[in-house]
Amino acid sequence: MIRRLVRFVDQRSGGAPFVRKALRYVFPDHWSFLLGEVALYCFILLVATGVYLTLFFEDSRSQTVYHGSYKPLQGETMSRAYESVLHLSLDVKAGLLMRQTHHWAANVFLAAILLHVLRVFFTGAFRKPRDLTYVIGLAMLFTAFLEGYLGYSMVDDLLSGMGLAIGYSVALSLPVIGANLGLLLWGGPFPGSPSFIPRIYIAHVLIFPLLIIALLTLHLVLVASRHHTQFRESPKTTEKQVVGIPAFPGQAPRSLGLMFAVFAVLFLLGGLVQINPIWLWGPYHVGEATNGAQPDWYLGWLIGALRLVPGFDLTVGGYTLVPNPFWGGALFPVVILFVLALWPWAERRVTGDDAFHNLLERPRDNAWRTSLGAAFLTWIFLVFMSGSADRVTVWLGLDYSAQIWAYRVLIWLVPLLVFFAVRRACRELLAWEQIRSD
Amino acid sequence: MSRVKALLIAAVVLLLGRGRPKRERRPEHRIVPPGPADRRAENLVLLLFGGVTACGVAFIVFYAIDKLGHETQWLGLALGLAFALLTLACIVIARRLVVTEELPEPYPEDHPDEVETIAELIDESGSRFTRKRLVTLAGAGALGTLGLAALTPAASLGPALDTSALKKTPWRRGRRLVDESGKPIPAADIEAEAFYTAYPEGADRELIGSPLVVVRIGPGNAGVVAYSKICTHAGCAIALYRKPTFPDTQPGPALVCPCHYSSFDPAKNGKVIFGPAGRPLPRLPLEIDGEGNLRAAGGFSGPVGPSWSGVRR
Structure with missing residues (x-):
């Protein structure tokens, strides 16, 4: 039976040699190699639940008066987009499960990509011949940031409207072209033309997913063609030879198990842990805002940066040249993207090391990279934390402006300390290993 | 009636026939190394698949009951549990029912000869051009302009040049x-x-x-x-x-x-x-x-x- 099926396919595709090779493709075994897979499985579930959501969503900002089943919003004026998501969440069977699972999957997706990038960075997996794979991965990370932002923005609840207002202000703040670009994207001054919601809708459900799928395909093809990196674990694992479990039969149940585990966690979260209860936020109107507004976690670094920058616009003789949101909302993420993307080339330049690297370094093996990376990460993390200073004020009563001033100093001081501490730790660990082996 | 009987007998033969150990074909040439059978692990997998089936049924039942309180929670629990049991089944299969091999494989290398051939191919193909740079430049200009033209309709998205509306x-x-x-x-x-x-x-x-x-x-x-x-x-x-x-x-x-x-x-x-x-x-x-x-x-x-x-x- 199996022979007949395989023969049928091979005679029509000639794919047998390729499949035979693919089945015996080896996977080196280490838990940290699975983070990228987790992201992939999140993406699969995002597409599956997302398709379901599109069957109910109305991409329209035309205003309507709510007469649905949710009593507290009776008689409120709201957009059809928001009304359709209310209906999906509160009246459609399994609708809320799908929406919450989708939202949780987005949060875990970003977390998994981020941890994956950190793993790749701190083990030196980005070195030649995998620098291009790494840059494509970064492009996916930043596309995913935008994709997530558009997803919760198109619902048109009060929080998403505020997020769009901030996005519009960042677009407007770009030097020279800001106003033109903002008007182009929004189709007019904020909140934009009636076609704005359809625009971000099609971007969220078609353009960005296609972009992610294209990048993902390229990423996986490059990974497979250069084979996976590995740690130096035995005399058999060398720069010339990879050792691992073949895709079939060893790795297949492991990877499938991981996929089902990701699905299990996401459906349990989607069913049992509430996320983004949009009926509590209410519809968006330009003249309204809610207090204690927080974006999804993966945009926390941007709201932190927007809040930390001292109050000034760059001006030239009574005209604004660079409005304030540019620093935190545009320059900050672009600097981070560039530092990460150019790192492999910068490192090659500084170390003069142009060789192929299939063996990974442990973080301690490269004290300079690890300590610089840790300091850079601390800088971003502190900016991220400053985005929740208002919550700390509510919970602990700490003065908000005092916290912001503290952060403005600490984001420069703490990374410096982290740099020296981590570099020392790396060297001590190596020295300790040396003593133990002697 | 006799047809039904014949079908029944055929089904029984098929089912029982499957159960009998098959003769190993060319055992000296196995690709995947052999391992002992593990009936307890097999039973566990069967039990877990049974659990997944039960969770699937529960999901459909929860969906069908009209006046179920906390519907989202029950549906999420059923689906989440189903996937959790599937995960366990995969773990048992991976650890106890398939052989875990450790195979070495050489890392792929680069291909200097092929690279050289490609470069030569491109070089030689253009040898009939006398003003290669000019033609390349003109071609790039033409395609660039065409690309720009193709992007121009994007200007209709909004009043990009007239910022007075702000x-x-x-x-x-x-x-x-x-x-x-x-x-x-x-x-x-x-x-x-x-x-x-x-x-x-x-x-x-x-x-x-x-x-x-x-x-x-x-x-x-x-x-x-x-x-x-x-x-x-x-x-x-x-x-x-x-x-x-x-x-x-x-x-x-x-x-x-x-x-x-x-x-x-x-x-x-x-x-x-x-x-x-x-x-x-x-x-x-x-x-x-x-x-x-x-x-x-x-x-x-x-x-x-x-x-x-x-x-x-």
Whole structure:
């Protein structure tokens, strides 16, 4: 039976040699190699639940008066987009499960990509011949940031409207072209033309997913063609030879198990842990805002940066040249993207090391990279934390402006300390290993 | 009837026939190394698959019951549990029912010869051109222009070249302020230590230039002031009003945006006193009509909403 099926396919595709090779493709075994897979499985579930959501969503900002089943919003004026998501969440069977699972999957997706990038960075997996794979991965990370932002923005609840207002202000703040670009994207001054919601809708459900799928395909093809990196674990694992479990039969149940585990966690979260209860936020109107507004976690670094920058616009003789949101909302993420993307080339330049690297370094093996990376990460993390200073004020009563001033100093001081501490730790660990082996 | 009987016998033979151990074909040439059978692990997998089936049924049942309380939770639990049991089944299969091999494989290398061949191929193909650079340049120019032309229709997305729309607001001299329900606002009704939202009468409320905050900073008609409700930093609505509970030691009143906590002083023409905003909140001059209601006495003191590159302050 199996022979007949395989023969049928091979005679029509000639794919047998390729499949035979693919089945015996080896996977080196280490838990940290699975983070990228987790992201992939999140993406699969995002597409599956997302398709379901599109069957109910109305991409329209035309205003309507709510007469649905949710009593507290009776008689409120709201957009059809928001009304359709209310209906999906509160009246459609399994609708809320799908929406919450989708939202949780987005949060875990970003977390998994981020941890994956950190793993790749701190083990030196980005070195030649995998620098291009790494840059494509970064492009996916930043596309995913935008994709997530558009997803919760198109619902048109009060929080998403505020997020769009901030996005519009960042677009407007770009030097020279800001106003033109903002008007182009929004189709007019904020909140934009009636076609704005359809625009971000099609971007969220078609353009960005296609972009992610294209990048993902390229990423996986490059990974497979250069084979996976590995740690130096035995005399058999060398720069010339990879050792691992073949895709079939060893790795297949492991990877499938991981996929089902990701699905299990996401459906349990989607069913049992509430996320983004949009009926509590209410519809968006330009003249309204809610207090204690927080974006999804993966945009926390941007709201932190927007809040930390001292109050000034760059001006030239009574005209604004660079409005304030540019620093935190545009320059900050672009600097981070560039530092990460150019790192492999910068490192090659500084170390003069142009060789192929299939063996990974442990973080301690490269004290300079690890300590610089840790300091850079601390800088971003502190900016991220400053985005929740208002919550700390509510919970602990700490003065908000005092916290912001503290952060403005600490984001420069703490990374410096982290740099020296981590570099020392790396060297001590190596020295300790040396003593133990002697 | 005999057909049914024949089918039944065929099915039994098939089922039992499957159960018998097959003769190993060419055992000396196995690809996957052999391992012992593990019936307990097999039973466990069967049990787990049974559990997955039960969870699937439960999901359908939960979906079908119309008056089920906490529907989302039950559905999520059923589906989550189903996948959790599938995970366990995969783990048992991976660890106890398939052989875990450790195979070495050489890393792929680069192909200097092929690279050289490709480069030669491209070089030699162009040997009939005498002005290669010029042709390349012209070709790049032509395709570039065509690409630009293909992008031009994107300009229809919005009024990209005419930024004057950014400065428009519905506020004119004499326009009445109304509250959320559309009623005019008597100046005498504006109380100290309170915060009011106002809109232009008979105009679109969903414009950045429309909503106002109205507060009282002193006694009498002159003590009522109105500002644009849209923060000059990032376009959120000013939704917080900080008023000191003990004015002797605490900072004065402030209009605060909840997005990034830009704070503006209503008593000092909307001056920025904290936060990232780069310019003051635009003030709307007020007048009071014969009926004592608030009206605009002109336009805003500056551009409303977030700044843009090139705006006059």
